[in-house]
Amino acid sequence: MADAALKEELNSEESQEIVQRTPKQIAWTRFKRNKVGVYAGIATIFFLACSILAPVITRIVGVDNTTIYDGVLNEFAMPIGSWGGISWQHPLGLEPGVGRDVFALLLYGSQLSFLVAFISTFAAIAIGMLIGIATGYFKGKVDSTVGRFADFLLSFPGTFMIIALSLPLVQRVEAIGIAHDNAARILVLVIFLVFFGWTGFYRLIRSQTMSLRERDFVMAAQAMGASSWRIIMKELLPNLWPTAIVFISLSLPGYIAAEATFSFLGVGVQAPASTFGLVLSDAVGYWRDDPAYLLIPCIILIAIVLALNLLGDAVRDALDPKAGR
């Protein structure tokens, strides 16, 4: 009896040690242990949900991003009431000069900000991944040519190019008839961000691919006569995903901030649409009279970027604990 019990105990102890955890599970455990990361994740989900559900939320609150409200501005077109006209009807106050609801403007604005950030991030990563694997795996002439081109882009003053060329490019896009007005501006902005954005990721993937292709399991696959396609898809890609996920989570806040910066500078969408950058650049003109109008979008933008950054850090720590900060 005792013997059997002991054996069972031993067994269970043994089985505990033997339990195989997949890398995903290990990462998830590590992530859960990081309190800051969890809160950042919750905050990120909250912001994303708010943004996606903007039409529903604004309906519940009873505001609208296109309505120009009557009787909310004084004779100098400044919001009536303290803190930029914050009230139960208008939880974040009113836009000076026009009289739209700031809460609704920011909610719908965040949709555009997230849209630009997501498209740019995923496009940049897809391109960087494709070219990175191709050049890293096949090396040779293609690698050196693409490498020089990437160096050229990295050393290029991309910000100036975006500011200088966006207007003529938008006009060209409109003339061709691909898109109009804000759609054209968003398209051009995304193209620029991707064009100058893929190189960093490409370099990372290329160097990882180069080290992976020398590893035994790749050699073994090659020895067994596996095609390059199979090696890339089955042997290399699964090992590159963690890098990609980390890069995505760290790129997203960067692109959100970039979108805000460019629309602040007048590149990107224009009124009557709104994004964080547009609201902020507008608010700068009113900071003496209506500081709330400047502070509120600032705080929200900081919160979003901070949450995404902390989440990104936590994801990196979880997936790749050896990587130094």
Next chain:
Amino acid sequence: MKFHFWFTTRELEPLLQGGHMSGLKTSRRILASTAAIALAVGVTVASGTSANAAEKPVTGGTLYFVTNAEQFDHIDPARVYTGRDIAFLNSYLYRNLVSYKPVAGSAGSSLVADLATNTGVPSNAAKTWKFTLRAGITWEDGSPITCADVKYGVSRPFASDVITDGPQYLVQALDIPTDKDGASVYKGPYKKTGQAAFDKAVSCSGNTITFNLNRSFADFNYALTYPAGAPVKASKDTGDKYDLRPFASGPYKITSYKIGDQLELERNTAWKKSSDTVRTPYPDNIVVRFGLAEDVRDQILLEDQIPNTVSLDSLQPANTRAFFADPTKKSQRFNVYDPYVRYAAMNVKKGHMDCLDVRKAVFFAINTQALIDLSGGREFYGDPGDNPVKPVLGLDYKKTTGNIHDANWKITGNPTYAASLLEKAKTSCPDAYSRATAADKGIVWDIANTATNQKAAVLIGDATKAAGINMKFNFIPSGQYYSTVQNRDKQNDISSAGWGADWANASTVIPELFTKEGGFNLSQNWDDAAYAAFKKKSDATKVETNRTKQAKGWQELSQYVMDQYWIIRPVFSKTQDVWGSQVGGVYYWEPQGTFGFGQLYVKN
């Protein structure tokens, strides 16, 4: 007169170059496209004369001026065109044949003799003008100002390769033949091509100078209030460099002028009070400090840090409000109607706003109240107007009928009535109707790309949408705005604009804005069925020498313009100026739209 000082050199240059190349008249008092931001926000004010006008002026001291600008656009008399700069330089540095009377109110728009003994003697149906120079007038080196100096000064604007940006009245009005491109055959005193033709048009006999003009020009002497008609001593003319150090004939001369830093003036000892009935130079020194950051400039005035300072600029909107809200600064500010009318020009060319009902629909739909509030409210931005001519022009302004006096007009917009006008357009002009309402077409409004205009676009778009009009906006960078919309092919359906009379006669407004030859026609109205009759009357009124009859003509033409809705929603705009607590003798010099500089003094 002049561009307003909001106009930066950068904005001005493309315009004037365009004018020279095409041989067209160059436009003058176009309102800077970004001006709306400069004006804004505040509380009530006294206007006109300073409250302390009764005080006795004090001689001596240093008077400071501060500005955000890096320099005066020009100080060469033939090139200066900004009302504020003309007033400043004419008061201190140089003298003209005639001058505006240096007093407050509408009396300031009358002329007084300056270098001349009277305000000019017209003859030959005002095609010939004679001026006789008074005795005892001198340059800063003590040499007398002669008729030849005046003649030389008048010849300089003809050298359009060197003397740029100045007013073109003399070039256009003097009876000198033109070549096939419309340019004068006289090429100025440097090249001397066509000198004989100029000598015929402007001649000296003793102390009397005679101008022969190519048309009846009843108010030619007003054109001579521009320093482009001021004397220049030929031996002191340095061509392009004269813009840095003009030779003084007024009560002050230049000690130093550093662009981006400061301009210093000291007394011109050769100037004699007995020879000048216009100027009263009180301060010993005058210093203009350039390139101050806007916040710094505003702080100096708000906290009275340098009490003997006058701001050459309007303060920033929020600071203007703060300044005007302070009861202790009551005698350090004025809030007055500036010389400008801001309006939206309808491009009535076929395929654009060629339908009267659609033009009216746009006008009645717009929420005027919201647009005025946006730019600073009625107190600080201006009032809804009913005329291309501003009431400050006196004689030539008469309240029109229709437009804002129409029973259907509401200051907050009347979308219902606008929709009914649009419904009428469906049958009266189906093409224009479909352009205005179709989702893929719409009306395109040209507007300068500024923060305020971005918001105005939202307000206009919202109001016109309620009436069923699809309004789109073409935002043009501020510096390129007027050069873009003045290009007849690039101008869209509606264009925002602003214009001020060059002197108190609507001959500098109506023909400029609404005839094909005008320097600032944004209506492109010469194919309009209503144009022929208008043009005939305008031409007749322009050469009318009976001022009362002429005024009646302009009044009727203004009514005509408003009835055709060639422009909509004119705004009679305002401007605000402030100064320090130790500056005395301040008043608003109406014809120049700025301070009467000559009477300023520093209190003890």
